Amino acid sequence: MRCQKVRSCLSAYCKGEMTGGRRKAVAAHLESCPECRREEIAFREIVGSTRVMPEYRVGENFNSRLLNQIAAARFKETRTKAYLPKRIPVITWARTLPVVATACLVVAFALTGGLNYFKMPQEEAITLADNSQSGEMDNRYMTIQPQSDHILVQPASQLSNNANWTFSKQLARVNRFRGLLNSMVGQRSGAGYVRSMENPFALIMFDAGHRIPVSVIPVPGNSAETRMIREVR
Amino acid sequence: MEQENEKQTDYRLMERVKNGDMLAFNQIVDKYKNRLMNVIVRMVQETEQAEDIVQETFLRVYQHRDSFDFRHCFSTWLYTIALNLARNELRKRKRFKFFDIFDLQGKEAEIAVEMELPSNLPQAIEKALETLPEKYKTAFVLRDIQELPYEEVAQIMNIPLGTVKSRVNRARAILKEKLKPRMEEINALSKGTLLPVSLL
Numbered sequence: 001m002r003c004q005k006v007r008s009c010l011s012a013y014c015k016g017e018m019t020g021g022r023r024k025a026v027a028a029h030l031e032s033c034p035e036c037r038r039e040e041i042a043f044r045e046i047v048g049s050t051r052v053m054p055e056y057r058v059g060e061n062f063n064s065r066l067l068n069q070i071a072a073a074r075f076k077e078t079r080t081k082a083y084l085p086k087r088i089p090v091i092t093w094a095r096t097l098p099v100v101a102t103a104c105l106v107v108a109f110a111l112t113g114g115l116n117y118f119k120m121p122q123e124e125a126i127t128l129a130d131n132s133q134s135g136e137m138d139n140r141y142m143t144i145q146p147q148s149d150h151i152l153v154q155p156a157s158q159l160s161n162n163a164n165w166t167f168s169k170q171l172a173r174v175n176r177f178r179g180l181l182n183s184m185v186g187q188r189s190g191a192g193y194v195r196s197m198e199n200p201f202a203l204i205m206f207d208a209g210h211r212i213p214v215s216v217i218p219v220p221g222n223s224a225e226t227r228m229i230r231e232v233r
Numbered sequence: 234m235e236q237e238n239e240k241q242t243d244y245r246l247m248e249r250v251k252n253g254d255m256l257a258f259n260q261i262v263d264k265y266k267n268r269l270m271n272v273i274v275r276m277v278q279e280t281e282q283a284e285d286i287v288q289e290t291f292l293r294v295y296q297h298r299d300s301f302d303f304r305h306c307f308s309t310w311l312y313t314i315a316l317n318l319a320r321n322e323l324r325k326r327k328r329f330k331f332f333d334i335f336d337l338q339g340k341e342a343e344i345a346v347e348m349e350l351p352s353n354l355p356q357a358i359e360k361a362l363e364t365l366p367e368k369y370k371t372a373f374v375l376r377d378i379q380e381l382p383y384e385e386v387a388q389i390m391n392i393p394l395g396t397v398k399s400r401v402n403r404a405r406a407i408l409k410e411k412l413k414p415r416m417e418e419i420n421a422l423s424k425g426t427l428l429p430v431s432l433l
Contacts, residue, residue, distance in 0.1 A: 011405035049354040056274045
């Protein structure tokens with residue numbers, strides 16, 4: 001082994017960290033090289049001295065100071081948890097999601113003409129009423145229903161003139177009842193014949209699920225027409 | 234074997250600490266406070282500050298007792314926290330570095346440090362340690378003064394085992410070079426030989 005190589009691992013040798021053949025090789029070199037032996041002595045002195053280095057100790061009241069600190073930290077932690085959350089996020093998904101969802105629903109409702117759903121189409125109604133009074137056939141009313149499965153199957157000429165209701169009033173009432181009915185249909189799978197006892201008025205509606213066209217017909221009192229439509233069904 | 238027993242004792246104590254046992258925590262503090270102090274003083278070179286860092290270390294151990302991973306060695310965790318705090322302190326100091334007037338006047342300060350090396354070798358090593366770069370100092374203190382195994386030093390410093398060995402070796406070589414004149418002087422005095430004027 002050469003001197004340079006031996007000197008690079010002398011500290012490990014002096015610390016007893018070398019084993020096997022390498023240790024023997026270093027020992028053999030040291031026996032023959034006085035320069036390296038001098039280095040070895042220097043290392044041994046340093047290694048020996050590190051074992052008797054001055055010991056540092058913490059102060060007398062170290063533990064009590066530490067316990068006080070821990071108590072203070074625990075108190076702070078408890079207070080923080082009890083009264084003030086560590087971090088109050090101003091905007092969170094939990095908060096914003098319902099707001100965004102509601103806003104989306106409102107916009108969608110407005111865009112699809114939701115408000116018009118509740119409005120009575122005044123001009124159309126007046127025209128239809130006039131036509132019904134003149135007795136002329138006008139099929140335009142067939143298209144005023146917003147839902148394709150709710151159509152008036154009876155022509156206006158067949159509507160009863162004996163009733164004290166004008167057609168527009170009847171239609172408005174029908175719309176209101178239809179709304180009520182829709183909500184009922186939404187809750188129950190089947191829909192059929194609904195009749196108001198307070199007014200001489202009746203609604204007949206069939207569920208679209210049965211592939212039967214749904215009818216909304218104003219009928220005065222216990223009309224034969226009601227029975228007729230039931231029979232048709 | 235002894236190390237394994239120590240590990241098991243630490244685990245048992247930490248289990249109790251996790252359950253809120255302050256007596257167990259006190260036992261841990263008593264076991265490690267001086268060991269940590271010996272490392273941290275040599276890192277920051279100020280006794281009071283070192284004690285504060287040791288306090289902070291134990292406080293953090295208590296605060297994060299639930300996050301201790303029982304797959305790892307407790308002492309490794311403890312030393313890592315302490316050394317990180319010491320490093321933070323040294324970093325803070327670097328930001329507000331004060332220059333000695335002698336540093337601006339050439340090598341007078343360096344000469345003064347050399348002449349200040351005490352005749353007692355352990356104290357001379359202590360003094361020479363202050364001039365070591367931080368990475369060599371940490372490795373040397375943990376390995377040669379604390380006598381921790383190389384593997385644990387590697388884990389504490391978060392560096393490969395080979396790097397630890399090389400750093401320790403380098404630290405020893407630097408110290409030997411720094412202490413060589415002092416050792417020669419001591420040897421000469423013990424043998425009663427005359428010294429060159431420069432060493433007196």
